[in-house]
Amino acid sequence: MCELLGMSANVPTDICFSFSGLMQRGGGTGPHRDGWGIAFYDGKGVRAFHDPKPSIDSEIAHLIKEHPIKSLVVISHIRQANVGSVCLENTHPFIRELWGYSWSFAHNGQLDPRLYDELTLRFYRPVGTTDSEFAFCWLLGEIRDAFPERPDDISPVIDLIHERCERLRGYGVFNMLLSESSLLIAYCTSKLSWLTRRTPFGQARLMDEDMIVDFCHETTDSDIVTVIATEPLTHDEPWTPVKKGQLTVFKGGIDAEYRYSAQQE
Amino acid sequence: MCELLGMSANVPTDICFSFSGLMQRGGGTGPHRDGWGIAFYDGKGVRAFHDPKPSIDSEIAHLIKEHPIKSLVVISHIRQANVGSVCLENTHPFIRELWGYSWSFAHNGQLDPRLYDELTLRFYRPVGTTDSEFAFCWLLGEIRDAFPERPDDISPVIDLIHERCERLRGYGVFNMLLSESSLLIAYCTSKLSWLTRRTPFGQARLMDEDMIVDFCHETTDSDIVTVIATEPLTHDEPWTPVKKGQLTVFKGGIDAEYRYSAQQE
Numbered sequence: 001m002c003e004l005l006g007m008s009a010n011v012p013t014d015i016c017f018s019f020s021g022l023m024q025r026g027g028g029t030g031p032h033r034d035g036w037g038i039a040f041y042d043g044k045g046v047r048a049f050h051d052p053k054p055s056i057d058s059e060i061a062h063l064i065k066e067h068p069i070k071s072l073v074v075i076s077h078i079r080q081a082n083v084g085s086v087c088l089e090n091t092h093p094f095i096r097e098l099w100g101y102s103w104s105f106a107h108n109g110q111l112d113p114r115l116y117d118e119l120t121l122r123f124y125r126p127v128g129t130t131d132s133e134f135a136f137c138w139l140l141g142e143i144r145d146a147f148p149e150r151p152d153d154i155s156p157v158i159d160l161i162h163e164r165c166e167r168l169r170g171y172g173v174f175n176m177l178l179s180e181s182s183l184l185i186a187y188c189t190s191k192l193s194w195l196t197r198r199t200p201f202g203q204a205r206l207m208d209e210d211m212i213v214d215f216c217h218e219t220t221d222s223d224i225v226t227v228i229a230t231e232p233l234t235h236d237e238p239w240t241p242v243k244k245g246q247l248t249v250f251k252g253g254i255d256a257e258y259r260y261s262a263q264q265e
Numbered sequence: 266m267c268e269l270l271g272m273s274a275n276v277p278t279d280i281c282f283s284f285s286g287l288m289q290r291g292g293g294t295g296p297h298r299d300g301w302g303i304a305f306y307d308g309k310g311v312r313a314f315h316d317p318k319p320s321i322d323s324e325i326a327h328l329i330k331e332h333p334i335k336s337l338v339v340i341s342h343i344r345q346a347n348v349g350s351v352c353l354e355n356t357h358p359f360i361r362e363l364w365g366y367s368w369s370f371a372h373n374g375q376l377d378p379r380l381y382d383e384l385t386l387r388f389y390r391p392v393g394t395t396d397s398e399f400a401f402c403w404l405l406g407e408i409r410d411a412f413p414e415r416p417d418d419i420s421p422v423i424d425l426i427h428e429r430c431e432r433l434r435g436y437g438v439f440n441m442l443l444s445e446s447s448l449l450i451a452y453c454t455s456k457l458s459w460l461t462r463r464t465p466f467g468q469a470r471l472m473d474e475d476m477i478v479d480f481c482h483e484t485t486d487s488d489i490v491t492v493i494a495t496e497p498l499t500h501d502e503p504w505t506p507v508k509k510g511q512l513t514v515f516k517g518g519i520d521a522e523y524r525y526s527a528q529q530e
Contacts, residue, residue, distance in 0.1 A: 044392050045353025047315055059332045067324045088310025089367075096362060100390035102354075123388070125365035127309050 002092070002108045003032055004192065005233075006177040007074040008184040008250035009225040014068030015040075015076070017206070017213045021233040022078060023055040023065065024208035031080055035091040036061060038076040039104040040069050041181045046102045047071075050091040072252070073184050075177045077106035089128035093177075094136050096124050099150040101180040103140055107132035108230055109173030109189065135174070139164050154183070161185060162247040169245065175230065184250040186228050188242035194228040195239045196253060204234040224253035267357070267373045268297055269457065270498075271442040272339040273449040273515035274490040279333030280305075280341070282471070282478045286498040287343060288320040288330065289473035296345055300356040301326060303341040304369040305334050306446045311367045312336075315356040337517070338449050340442045342371035354393035358442075359401050361389050364415040366445040368405055372397035373495055374438030374454065384432075400439070404429050419448070426450060427512040434510065440495065449515040451493050453507035459493035460504045461518065469499040489518030 005022045007015050015038075025032055035052035047069065055061045055078055077092035084090040092106040111131040115138075122141035126133040142164050147157055161178070165187040168174045175192050178185040186192055197204075199222075201215035219225075228250070232239035242248055249256045270287045272280050280303075290297055300317040312334065320326045320343055342357035349355040357371040376396040380403075387406035391398040407429050412422055426443070430452040433439045440457050443450040451457055462469075464487075466480035484490075493515070497504035507513055514521045 042353040045315070045356070047353060048313065050310070050312055052310075059328065063324065063328050088307040088312060091310070095360075097389060097392060100392050102392050124362060127362060127365050127367050 002077055002079045003230040004106055004108045004175060004177050004228070005074075005076040005230075006184050006186060006228040007071070007225065008253050009072050009223070010252035010254070011220075011223050012070035012072060013223070013225050014070050015074045016065055016068050017204070017211070018227050018229070018233050019076065020065055020211060021206040021208045022076060022229070023061050025078055028056045029208040032078040034079040034081040034086045036076070036078040037091045037093050037106070038064065038074065039093045039095065039179075040071040041073040041179065042071060044101060044181050046095065046104060046181070048093065048095060048104065050088055052086050052088050052091055073179050073181065075104050075106050075179055075184070077108075082110050084128055084130035087128070090130045090133070092132060094133045096137070096140055098140055098144050098180070101150070103178065103180050105136040105139075105176060105178050107135060108175040108191070111135060111168065111171040111174065115168070115171045135168055139168070158185070158247070158249055162187070165247060166245065177228070182251060183256070184226075184228070186242060186248045186250070188246055188248075189244055191230050192228060192242040193232050193239040194226055194242065194248070195232070195234075195237050196224065196226045196255075198224045198253070202236070204237050206234055207232065226250050226253045226255070267342055267344045268495040269371055269373045269440060269442050269493070270339075270341040270495075271449050271451060271493040272336070272490065273518050274337050274488070275517035275519070276485075276488050277335035277337060278488070278490050279335050280339045280492075281330055281333050282469070282476070283492050283494070283498050284341065285330055285476060286471040286473045287341060287494070288326055290343055293321045294473045297343040299344040299346040299351045301341070301343040302356045302358050302371070303329065303339065304358045304360065304444075305336040306338040306444065307336060309366060309446050311360065311369060311446070313358065313360060313369070315353055317351050317353050317356055338444050338446065340369050340371050340444055340449070342373075347375050349393055349395035352393070355395045355398070357397060359398045361402070361405050363405055363409050363445070366415070368443065368445050370401040370404075370441060370443050372400060373440040373456070376400060376433065376436040376439065380433070380436045400433055404433070423450070423512070423514060427452070430512060431510065442493070447516060448521070449491075449493070451507060451513045451515070453511055453513075454509055456495050457493060457507040458497050458504040459491055459507065459513070460497070460499075460502050461489065461491045461520070463489045463518070467501070469502050471499055472497065491515050491518045491520070
């Protein structure tokens with residue numbers, strides 16, 4: 001399997017602390033030695049780094065850890081390969097353009113090969129050989145087919161994504177993170193937990209490395225930052241598990257799902 | 266304007282030496298302070314770095330200079346903005362997927378705004394606001410429209426690209442580099458020069474930095490490496506200017522254009 005890490009914030013925030021913990025699982029405290037990747041949104045642009053080497057050995061991972069890149073939305077992944085060899089093109093997050101937005105996607109889980117026969121790719125093709133990239137290409141093609149243009153109200157798109165994620169769940173474990181630049185969309189079929197940090201900020205201690213941060217010194221009172229990960233990354237903080245089958249949408253660090261629910265009522 | 270740098274090789278080769286020269290032009294010996302980017306192919310995968318900061322000030326650019334990334338095909342660009350603000354999404358090279366390949370594109374020049382009205386985008390949309398990304402989206406959409414699948418013989422695709430580049434030339438200066446992973450396709454309307462290094466290897470001295478490399482010590486006898494750039498990067502080497510309106514295709518470090526010409530005769 002793999003591990004996912006996502007971030008949504010209301011001010012540009014670096015993810016160094018959480019990334020330090022995740023990196024340790026990439027061949028250190030965890031077995032995910034088959035590459036890693038991370039996508040940082042900056043406006044509509046996305047800065048992505050991919051490396052098929054274990055994250056603990058990766059020079060680029062060390063650069064990211066040491067030179068904070070600030071962002072409102074981040075998606076990261078460390079890989080333990082099951083389907084598809086260890087190579088650059090099989091490294092998450094995968095990125096495709098839809099509506100003039102760069103969508104990025106990372107997946108934790110494994111899907112039944114039946115999906116290759118049963119799901120039809122419309123617009124996007126995988127470059128690599130993972131079930132994950134196939135699922136992403138299908139999902140994004142479904143969105144594009146139903147919504148050739150970005151609608152003003154994004155809620156029916158979120159509903160469609162939820163419905164298609166439910167179909168993908170029929171093929172196996174499908175925990176995923178998805179973004180188009182402003183929203184962080186998370187879907188869970190087995191393991192994902194999230195945590196929102198806001199005032200009053202306290203201390204947090206990484207589980208995977210001997211590292212403590214006191215967020216009082218790193219933040220202002222108006223900052224809101226949500227972190228979502230396969231497994232909680234810190235002690236001393238109240239992580240909330242995402243329910244199985246739940247789609248959660250964060251915007252500006254806040255759980256925005258209620259907006260869609262509210263609009264549907 | 267901007268500067269382009271491309272590489273095609275028959276063995277994985279680092280581009281540190283040429284990149285060192287190019288970087289100096291990004292705010293040092295040249296005025297191209299508005300960002301830079303580079304795409305390294307590794308099999309079908311592509312590792313891309315983009316930074317809207319001047320390359321001489323960029324930590325990532327220094328990382329690339331110091332930690333050689335070996336590749337068969339590289340496309341790089343340093344930007345001096347004319348159309349589109351200085352931001353991440355306006356930073357070349359731009360990347361889109363077609364046929365399950367990651368196509369990357371960088372452009373030097375400026376195009377008349379008439380192109381926005383006269384050319385119809387079919388499949389791909391710009392994320393940013395440059396004329397360059399618009400031209401790339403149009404060009405790739407034209408390829409996709411004519412060739413929904415990758416043909417076994419790529420030569421009619423090359424002919425189509427050449428014809429569409431000629432149309433783009435009608436809008437202004439259009440020097441570009443394009444790749445799908447194995448081919449390095451270059452089109453010139455004003456300035457591009459290339460150089461093939463092969464045995465017997467000699468010494469080269471950068472124009473933009475006090476740096477000399479003796480390629481004898483860096484290579485084996487079977488290595489063939491072609492470098493293409495807006496302006497020659499070295500003294501002491503026989504750079505060949507690309508003719509205006511010429512499309513040149515390199516594969517494995519060798520000028521492969523004759524193959525297409527030969528097939529057309």
